Amino acid sequence: MPLYHAPVKDSQFVLQAVVGLDKYANLPGFAEATPDMVAAILEAGGKFCEEVLAPLNLPGDIEGCTRHDDGSVSTPAGFKAAYDQFVEGGWGTLMAEPEWGGQGLPYVVGTAVQEYLSSANMAFAMYPGLSEGAQSAIAAVGSAEQQARWLPPMVQGRWTGTMNLTEPHCGTDLGLIRTRAVRNEDGSYAITGTKIFISAGEHDLAENIVHLVLAKTEGAPDTVKGISLFIVPKFLVNDDGSLGARNGVSCGSIEHKMGIHANSTCVMNYDGATGYMIGEEMKGLRAMFIMMNAARLGVGVQGLSQGEVAYQNAVAYARDRRQGRSLTGAKSPDDKADPIIVHPDVRRMLMDGRAFNEGARALILWGALQVDLSRKAATPEARELADDLIGLLTPVIKGYLTDKGYDIATTSQQVFGGHGYIREWGMEQFVRDARIAQIYEGTNGIQALDLVGRKLALNGGRGLRAWLALIQEALDGTTDPQLDTLKAGLTRALGDVQAATMWLMQNGLSNPDNAGAASTAYMHLMGITALGHMWLVMARASVEALAAGADDAAFYETKLITARYYAERYLPDTTALRKKLEAGSATMMAMPADAF
């Protein structure tokens, strides 16, 4: 059985050294997030994840979900009881508004816990995770009456929510959707169509399921501009909030997937189901993107989460497994072999994981802070800056962290040799689960296009300029010679980002295919640089802590080693990425489609 230990100490370090949580005590919700409160939440959340959710992860993968003939779906053994504990512990209410029964804590605190939930049991964490996405859309565009009706039971966890976008013939290109909404006399709509890949579309955890469904109204244009968003509950809801009749929506089948077996991925059939329009007619896509942006950060967290738990298990195995001798002489001469952690190539694999995970954790929490600041910062300028930054970095957090999280899960599996390939060791599950994060909520190719085709140029490139300035500022303020390697590496990476951006400006506008051809390399280039920025911030904080004679010197020294490793082994890739993207689109577009 794989292990999991919530990295509470590291989360707290990031909240202090990178996020600087204490600086924002003047903002709504932050005042409550005192250091003691945050410590208590992280500790208790970590314990719940370690003791309740993690033990269900492997059995949940093996058992999977079961659809019964009546269309109902059972989650694996133990999931319902764990969900009840989740609700009872209030783990789904951390970030929700007090108005609807939430605790109103900063998004950044909730996000730290989200990582633990997802590391311990990604398939489980998706049930409440998707529900939070649905809640955010209702909170953003729902009427006061809709909010009052749907949000309290969803925040409580009595009901869950879903997002229904994809249809068999369309995923990325939502303009093609065929689901129809016909207005009823009472102002509700009759929704008819088929949606696929609906995560948590049907299950036995909650009393009701609130589907948010994209559909086209009668007479609306048959493009993305004709799409509206609807609330379609599994059970209709009476005026007093009690459940009424079963609605005309049902799960037609569940998918057999590579991973996240314990999360039901449903084909949902809407057969004249009663739905309620939410937000303005034909503005459905905009509302959906509110959910989507939050969801994309959550998917970035999933990338980290599988990298982290896989890394932890690889470390434990590398300390325990004995094969061969250290290249520099026996380290455990009384045993017949040394633990494999003595081998540099094993350490390379572990350090690859560690350097990524800690950098990713910092980037995610830094990004979550921007979400908080974009809503709550004291001045419009500060809100705008935070909004610019998180808008720019959202595709990078989703795309780069999930690509790399999958790599790290694979690399950590490799540490196990043959045992890594065997189900009972749990490592191959982390790889299979991690894989979906590169695909859903917009494939990583779509993230890259969003970055290069939209986010870069938004507001005349204001976001990018602000981000580059932040990094330059961090570099300029770094003088300690211990950080020379990292500073030099990040300086070069920053130069690569600037040169690649310049290349895009000069070549992407005249020929959009050049932007498309460059997009994924550019996203990775930004991702590597963004983590380098985080490492510089963390390394500086560690140097300062050591200089101040901090108690836990070993912790900070380890940070400095890992930061140096990041500089040595990650940052060199930025130049290769820049060169690749500067090759442009001519070669790949020269190939006739039928010659592939």
Added chain:
Amino acid sequence: MPLYHAPVKDSQFVLQAVVGLDKYANLPGFAEATPDMVAAILEAGGKFCEEVLAPLNLPGDIEGCTRHDDGSVSTPAGFKAAYDQFVEGGWGTLMAEPEWGGQGLPYVVGTAVQEYLSSANMAFAMYPGLSEGAQSAIAAVGSAEQQARWLPPMVQGRWTGTMNLTEPHCGTDLGLIRTRAVRNEDGSYAITGTKIFISAGEHDLAENIVHLVLAKTEGAPDTVKGISLFIVPKFLVNDDGSLGARNGVSCGSIEHKMGIHANSTCVMNYDGATGYMIGEEMKGLRAMFIMMNAARLGVGVQGLSQGEVAYQNAVAYARDRRQGRSLTGAKSPDDKADPIIVHPDVRRMLMDGRAFNEGARALILWGALQVDLSRKAATPEARELADDLIGLLTPVIKGYLTDKGYDIATTSQQVFGGHGYIREWGMEQFVRDARIAQIYEGTNGIQALDLVGRKLALNGGRGLRAWLALIQEALDGTTDPQLDTLKAGLTRALGDVQAATMWLMQNGLSNPDNAGAASTAYMHLMGITALGHMWLVMARASVEALAAGADDAAFYETKLITARYYAERYLPDTTALRKKLEAGSATMMAMPADAF
């Protein structure tokens, strides 16, 4: 159901342009391999793979193998019938010596077919594939009597063979093995112990299974120097070659694995089983390495095979699936959307696959030719050169091609978006199957250590010098300006290999941890450069064919496009890899083991 089309035309191009098969007609076995004969074999082999094996791949994955209470194992439905057709078609006899019933064809021809078998159904292909490994060990170190007894039925395919190395507590470090061999009065041995991860250890395809088992004899040193190799058949064999009593070896369980579900991975229990020593006592490891080297090339083929079949399916999907519009204006204005192959980022994924697959095919067949030449070339010098080259490149072919084959399978899966994650589309199986190739027959970390710690310095670095000279010669002979990009890229890559080698000489000897820390990066650096070399050879042949007015100009033009893509998108990584390895081991070794 995924598709598969054997790339016969490309294999033939490589056999002509890279291997130059016709130049070796004077060598044993090559005379028979006339162009017509080779064409007939590739066509018929491809057809068998497409029509018989490929349709069983997905069902075989879903059904998997079943172990019954009596220890017997059933392969999935259709496997036995397909195996009978395999035997009848003589597909297992291509490369075997005529003396034992084989066709005695060049290894390079058999290897071309091996790719098709593995692409069509990797789990199936492993049954005869492992048997061929066992045959090669018996052919190399068995006595004349042993060869006469065991080889003919194995070559015929009536019996199959296995390799038994790993035990629960040891894989890489075979010195730790505990299986014991006690000499019987009749000169045979009683073998007792437990072996794990035994591919094809028990199944219903053949009448008998010939296990090659590593064990320690009484009084032998309890290290690798005490290991001997034994033939342990499932059924004892009477003097007339008929099957006798069941031997004391049985399958205790089969593993639940990430992939290759249709190949039985067995725990084999030896309980005083009768075994026959093969080769000299306490020289078992050497004999095992004969199998292992051939097997490592075969595993490299598996890396390519999954990259190839995944790529083919991605191409078909990208031509068929319609989402969005080309960035440069609608390409199918009469449809509601363009096929996704118009999008540069989709083409990037396809070209990544194509450039790797075609380069890998060339490297594998070039390597297979070296195997042939090392045995059959006319002069001792030519045999030595070929042996040097394939010795050096074997870990690169195994390690780099399987790392990259897994990447390409993953990238091809990504082209499918959400459908790539769903079992029925078959793409996720390619990823899961590809994954094992990085692990078994020596993990890729072990390949990298073999390369850096042993192969590089062998005979004073003779092999490396010969290989570098080959590449330099190819560069020097390249003058066509169409190849300037590729020539410049490969020249830089070659410089990176030379610089990295120099660094290793200066830093790896004084501190072996530096060699270990550099090993994987060095292996990848060599792999990228080796494929670059192959691309230069193929591109030159294409330029020449076009200049000579070849019929199929489109084929050669496509080669030139793909060669340029390789130069633009693969070769830039060599410098990053060199920089990473030059960072040395200090940082990763500075980390206390308990600080991870």
